[in-house]
Amino acid sequence: MSLNVQYEGSRRTHLRHEMSANIRRCAYEQLAAGGAESLSMNAIAKKLGVSGPALYRYYASREELLAELVTESWEELAARMEETAAGASRLSAAERFRAEAQAYRRWALDSPHRYRLLNGSRFGTGALDPERIVPAAHRTMIVVLGALVEVSSPRGLRPPLTPELSAQLLAWATSRRPDSSVPPEVLLRGLLAQTRIHGVVSLEIEGYFDQLGIDADLLFDHEVDALLA
Amino acid sequence: MSLNVQYEGSRRTHLRHEMSANIRRCAYEQLAAGGAESLSMNAIAKKLGVSGPALYRYYASREELLAELVTESWEELAARMEETAAGASRLSAAERFRAEAQAYRRWALDSPHRYRLLNGSRFGTGALDPERIVPAAHRTMIVVLGALVEVSSPRGLRPPLTPELSAQLLAWATSRRPDSSVPPEVLLRGLLAQTRIHGVVSLEIEGYFDQLGIDADLLFDHEVDALLA
Known part of the structure; x- marks a missing residue:
């Protein structure tokens, strides 16, 4: 293989990545403007100045594109959470947990259309790839859990944990990480x-608390503190 | 006005109500099959064997029909909650609250497509009528609250309520019912x-806990008991 062919190959890969990213960016803009209903392959092709068939070489169907957006959103949220935890590593475990909870909420408030997508989609159905979503949710x-396990002298749960639920929780942790000791x-x-947190945030992004005249900040802080109490 | 005209008038009103109800039934079936995206005025007209223009005499737009479905769903859920409370009136307040929480959850599990509609819709935007939705949510x-206010010797909140959130909660209650003493x-x-409850139920209908191997019944019971603790 000549150097020229190698260069051509890597250039093509680069252009392909760039085009995929442009398609997803366009798709997110559509979601932001009108929800999942408004996502249209034709409109994306038109916006990017490419033909329909050219677009379908990147994503074989609207379903496949939507699945990629869901998966990418999970992965970006996971990365945001990890960055927040790393940035808060010198804080107390309780403060770190508060920072993480706010990072999660901010991600949702900054892109409610993506938050709706993320939680309105079913694992293991349609074109969604559990091999990518499950690890992202797990991260x-x-x-x-890293913050919660460290919270100093956690008071006992009220009400106490039943043996049946306790066994299921341990089986879940072991299935994800066989050496888990949480x-x-x-x-x-x-x-x-x-x-x-999902209960508050998912209603907050629909403007529910504004309707009641309740400051979502205060309600959210109460819930986060209750989780630490 | 002759008796005949009166009869004709009431017969027309009756047929009109019947047709509206058929349109909504058809629309719910479409939602159940494919989500809000799949709601199509054309498909409804075809199914009911009427022309497009005839259908639009009942609902002027797809938006208007969707808004009616959201509002009707809120009202049906409110009615279900009131029936449950009435049927549980001889139980203790804690048991009544448990029955109400389960009734809410059952409504969502029985018609997840309607539950998604109800919570994914914004008050006061689009064609939604806050004059009907707010009272239904309020009911x-x-x-x-009727059950919670009666729960015998409720232990103090942990963490305690802040004065700022307390003031907002009282203003909310007073705005809804000026003589409120809750x-x-x-x-x-x-x-x-x-x-x-929304946090658990909205994830449960997407199959999230199945994915983790956690029995949603047990998790739900824990949350309900925590609210009573």
Whole structure:
């Protein structure tokens, strides 16, 4: 293989990556403007000045493009959470947890269209790739558990954990990481961190608390403190 | 006005109501099959064997039909909550709250497509009518607060309620019902009941806990008991 062919190959790969990224950027803009309903392959092709068939060489279907957006969003959120944890490594575990919770919330508030996509999509159905989504969701959970496991002298759970749920939590942790030694109470706190924060954030991005005249900041802080209490 | 004209008028009103109900039933079936994206006025007209223009005499646009589905869903959920509370009136307040929480969850599990619609829609935007949605959401909250306010000797909130959030909660209650005497701690518990239950249920309908191997029943029961603790 001549150097010229190698160069051509790497240039093509580069252009291909650039085009894929442009397609996804266009798609996110459409989602931001009108939700998942407004995502249109034709409109993307038109915007980028390429033909329909050219576009379908990158993403074989609208479904496939949507799946890629969901997966990429999970991965970006995971990376954001890891950066936040690293940046807060000198803080106390409780402060680190607060910073992580706010980073998660900020990601959702900055791109509500992507947050809706991320949580409105089912693992293992359609074109979604669990081989990428599950690890990304897992990375986010690892970050959260890292802070929660360190929270000094956590008070006992109220109500106490039942043996049945405890066994399921341990089986979940072991399936993800066979050497896991995270206690079931911390695993439950991690799972509740996810459901409770999602409960507030998913209603906040729809303007629900504005409607009630409640400052979402205050409600969110209360929930985060309750998880640490 | 002759009796005949009166009869004709009431018959027309009846047929009109029947047709509207058929349109909505068709629309819900489409939502159940393919989500909000799949809602199509043309497909509904075809299914009901009427012309496009005839259909638009009932709902002037797809947006208007969708808004009616959201509003009707809120009202049906409110009615379900009120029936549950009435049916559980002889139980203890804690048991009544558990029954209400399960009724809410069951409604979502029975029709996830309607639950997604209900919480993915913004009050006060588009064709949504806050004059109907806000009262329906309010009826649901009244039911929940009715049980929570009676829970015998509620332990103090952990963490305690801040004065700022307390003031906002009281202003919210007063705006809805000027003679309200529900304490701010109970109002917060009511709001947290909503966000926490939504947090679990909205992830449950997407199959999230199946993915983890966690029985959603057990997690849900824990959250409900935590709200009563």
